[in-house]
Amino acid sequence: MDIIVKKPRFEVHTNYGFGASPKHKGFEFPDDYREKRRKVAPVWLRHRRAHTQHSPAEKIIENAVATMTEQSHSLLALPEDWDGEGAVRIAEDTRAQAIGIFERALNAVAVSSLSLLLSPRITAMADGSIDVRWKSPKFTLLINISPQSPSEAKFYAVNNNRQDIRGPLKFDAPDFRFLNWLVG
């Protein structure tokens, strides 16, 4: 008796059910694909987020980011010369970078240490930059986001053994490997 091995007649695509996959034979991107994608992506992304089951850690991070976004709103309300010594206004871009760095830091740390990073102090500096600072019995971490440095933030961290570390944090790919050492 011959054994016939049939190949499966389906393929696994990784577009999660959002329309035809570019892997289909004969598929071609429409000419206006990029333009439409730019317009459509935020909508389906919001839809997906609204209908996706979040893990407890994701929910905690989401709430912490929302709280920080709300708290940092007051920084934008500071007028020119808010300190009476010529302070510069805080720009929306700087605030957005600060929130972005905060969110990435939360996503980089082990879930068991997440609670240590949820409530930093966020303050404005006279030069228009923003400080995000964590202080706990285990460690201190200070990140400065400055409009004068559009591609990276600067940080300094010290633990309770007086071991410290400093350096830049690229906005597009911040290296937070030190965080688990710091909070661990």
Next chain:
Amino acid sequence: MEHVPNEDVLFLRVHPQNAPNGELQASAFKDIGPGMSTNWQKYCPTAADSKSLAAKPKGHGVVSLVVEPVRSIPLAVTHTPAKKDRSHTTVAGEKTPEVREKLLQQATWEILPEDKPST
């Protein structure tokens, strides 16, 4: 211009924005022009005197710093008297996050800021 001895004290005004809930933050240590502006206690005897020298003193707090640990960060402490302020002293050197965090460890509250910023 005089030499500022290591054991002397400097006063620094702090805006309430830089001390939320009375908790001093590293953002209080900032440069204005060539460095951080402070008042030398020799010519500005009290923290209240330092506060009164602010353009908008309402709401500001004042912290004190001893000169020697500031120099050991290391930062340069130089007497730079102004026409209306003989006590004016400049703390020069880049205010990186590390330097500001170290200044924060050296600072002592003399006058707590009021909650409402004087903007």
